[in-house]
Amino acid sequence: GDSVTQMEGPVTLSEEAFLTINCTYTATGYPSLFWYVQYPGEGLQLLLKATKADDKGSNKGFEATYRKETTSFHLEKGSVQVSDSAVYFCALSFLGSSNTGKLIFGQGTTLQVKP
Amino acid sequence: GAVVSQHPSRVICKSGTSVKIECRSLDFQATTMFWYRQFPKQSLMLMATSNEGSKATYEQGVEKDKFLINHASLTLSTLTVTSAHPEDSSFYICSAPDQNEKLFFGSGTQLSVL
Numbered sequence: 001g002d003s004v005t006q007m008e009g010p011v012t013l014s015e016e017a018f019l020t021i022n023c024t025y026t027a028t029g030y031p032s033l034f035w036y037v038q039y040p041g042e043g044l045q046l047l048l049k050a051t052k053a054d055d056k057g058s059n060k061g062f063e064a065t066y067r068k069e070t071t072s073f074h075l076e077k078g079s080v081q082v083s084d085s086a087v088y089f090c091a092l093s094f095l096g097s098s099n100t101g102k103l104i105f106g107q108g109t110t111l112q113v114k115p
Numbered sequence: 116g117a118v119v120s121q122h123p124s125r126v127i128c129k130s131g132t133s134v135k136i137e138c139r140s141l142d143f144q145a146t147t148m149f150w151y152r153q154f155p156k157q158s159l160m161l162m163a164t165s166n167e168g169s170k171a172t173y174e175q176g177v178e179k180d181k182f183l184i185n186h187a188s189l190t191l192s193t194l195t196v197t198s199a200h201p202e203d204s205s206f207y208i209c210s211a212p213d214q215n216e217k218l219f220f221g222s223g224t225q226l227s228v229l
Binding site for chain 1: 119121124149151153156157158159160161164208210217218219220221222223
């Protein structure tokens with residue numbers, strides 16, 4: 001079946017370090033891919049998305065490229081801040097198939113950024 | 116912006132009791148809401164789709180009689196874990212799409228059954 005696999009956390013970085021959180025997926029068909037972020041005490045928020053191969057999603061300095069050949073959607077940021085400390089979820093969905101909200105999530109990766 | 120409010124954020128209960136979790140869309144109407152569950156170090160898994168005015172749709176392997184879902188109004192869906200047992204201890208989270216199909220999530224409920 002369809003699934004998403006993320007790198008295990010927690011990931012601990014110093015401020016201004018480079019961030020990569022790996023995400024790979026297995027899917028029949030061509031899903032849309034998402035990164036969600038959950039800050040402490042808040043709900044998940046959409047961080048970025050990509051709907052087709054080679055698309056790059058970007059937001060708040062984060063970016064991820066939809067790589068069909070490697071079935072990956074790795075999240076990157078060039079210089080993290082303490083305020084980026086959160087849990088990050090990679091997810092896939094088949095938009096346009098009346099399945100809005102039927103997201104398949106990875107297990108989440110906790111990022112801790114130290115000053 | 117749109118907000119989904121979920122309560123309680125944390126609940127501890129004795130085995131055999133029932134626990135109700137509420138999910139409210141605060142500034143938009145949601146005919147559909149989604150309930151997810153996450154066990155430690157595992158993915159968020161969709162449990163069921165809550166439909167206003169009709170029965171919920173459950174994912175394969177989710178017990179309908181154990182996880183009662185009620186979507187009585189366009190802004191409120193509730194999940195009741197009936198006769199909770201320690202294996203039901205988990206993180207439960209709801210989401211709802213607004214009229215533009217943008218998804219908003221609640222902050223989640225950590226259930227611990229003793």
